Amino acid sequence: KAGVTQTPRYLIKTRGQQVTLSCSPISGHRSVSWYQQTPGQGLQFLFEYFSETQRNKGNFPGRFSGRQFSNSRSEMNVSTLELGDSALYLCASSLHRGSGQYFGPGTRLTVT
Amino acid sequence: AQKVTQAQTEISVVEKEDVTLDCVYETRDTTYYLFWYKQPPSGELVFLIRRNSFDEQNEISGRYSWNFQKSTSSFNFTITASQVVDSAVYFCALSESGTASKLTFGTGTRLQVTL
Numbered sequence: 534k535a536g537v538t539q540t541p542r543y544l545i546k547t548r549g550q551q552v553t554l555s556c557s558p559i560s561g562h563r564s565v566s567w568y569q570q571t572p573g574q575g576l577q578f579l580f581e582y583f584s585e586t587q588r589n590k591g592n593f594p595g596r597f598s599g600r601q602f603s604n605s606r607s608e609m610n611v612s613t614l615e616l617g618d619s620a621l622y623l624c625a626s627s628l629h630r631g632s633g634q635y636f637g638p639g640t641r642l643t644v645t
Numbered sequence: 646a647q648k649v650t651q652a653q654t655e656i657s658v659v660e661k662e663d664v665t666l667d668c669v670y671e672t673r674d675t676t677y678y679l680f681w682y683k684q685p686p687s688g689e690l691v692f693l694i695r696r697n698s699f700d701e702q703n704e705i706s707g708r709y710s711w712n713f714q715k716s717t718s719s720f721n722f723t724i725t726a727s728q729v730v731d732s733a734v735y736f737c738a739l740s741e742s743g744t745a746s747k748l749t750f751g752t753g754t755r756l757q758v759t760l
Contacts (some may be wrong), residue, residue: 566746574751589747631745636690
């Protein structure tokens with residue numbers, strides 16, 4: 534099976550702009566979760582989607598949002614970008630809740 | 646609140662040495678899941694193992710083994726006869742039954758294996 538894919542792999546944006554990141558889960562996986570990884574804060578959970586519904590949300594401001602489509606593909610959006618949003622954004626998919634999560638290669642976002 | 650502590654920030658070993666990575670967790674749930682992930686320099690997190698709180702059996706997979714002890718809230722990971730390809734950052738993670746897809750990660754242990 535193909536793994537989790539994320540696009541784009543690299544992105545450079547300026548402060549105030551918005552960005553949309555995309556994630557395609559492993560075929561058959563219906564749960565998609567997003568994480569932010571920074572050197573200072575480490576790996577932090579953003580949100581989880583299952584069957585097009587957000588089921589869990591981490592401690593991030595409302596500028597961070599996401600959605601899931603009927604084919605389980607997911608997007609996350611960050612509006613009004615700040616310098617501190619520079620990070621590696623990782624998407625993970627799992628077959629069901631509590632099972633192993635399989636991560637994609639990530640999108641490295643740089644905000645200047 | 647759930648928490649994962651990986652006290653070892655960085656470990657350096659010479660190839661063929663055994664190395665143990667420590668993980669201590671905190672949770673109020675009686676049902677929870679523990680995970681280990683490997684992050685090589687490429688950046689992608691690689692899933693290594695998942696263990697639920699009711700299964701305290703140790704597990705061995707090739708050169709990897711895991712020791713889960715509920716009495717000390719620890720889930721340690723041992724690499725036997727380490728190899729240069731094992732060089733990576735290793736993360737321990739925890740999820741609770743009510744929010745099973747929300748992983749709380751430790752800060753990671755960077756393992757450097759040299760010849």
